Amino acid sequence: MLKTISATKARINFGDVMKQAKIAPVIVERGGKAEVVVLSKKAYDQLVAAKTHADVQKRIEALHKKIRAELAGKSPVDIAEIIRQGREERDEQINNSLR
Numbered sequence: 001m002l003k004t005i006s007a008t009k010a011r012i013n014f015g016d017v018m019k020q021a022k023i024a025p026v027i028v029e030r031g032g033k034a035e036v037v038v039l040s041k042k043a044y045d046q047l048v049a050a051k052t053h054a055d056v057q058k059r060i061e062a063l064h065k066k067i068r069a070e071l072a073g074k075s076p077v078d079i080a081e082i083i084r085q086g087r088e089e090r091d092e093q094i095n096n097s098l099r
Helices: 007-012 014-023 041-071 079-098
Strands: 003-006 026-030 033-038
Touching: 003 007, 007 014, 007 026, 014 026, 014 033
Parallel strands: 003 026
Antiparallel strands: 026 033
């Protein structure tokens, strides 16, 4: 369960607030209204990592959508053909260098 404390008590007992925050986030109120949350460094790092992961996922999804739109109506690329052409070019270069 989240602990709620007044700003005045948090200021006076900040060491205790830090200890409590290592267990669970502490909500600090001013005038009966929640103003801030004190949380452990570990919890903060987890939040940042989750947000970073979500941002990366959104960017990947946007890129996929863009690629699908650009490829709409086009025939798929034949990877085997590209590899075959590359090998032919390489073989030709090798043969030319041996002459």
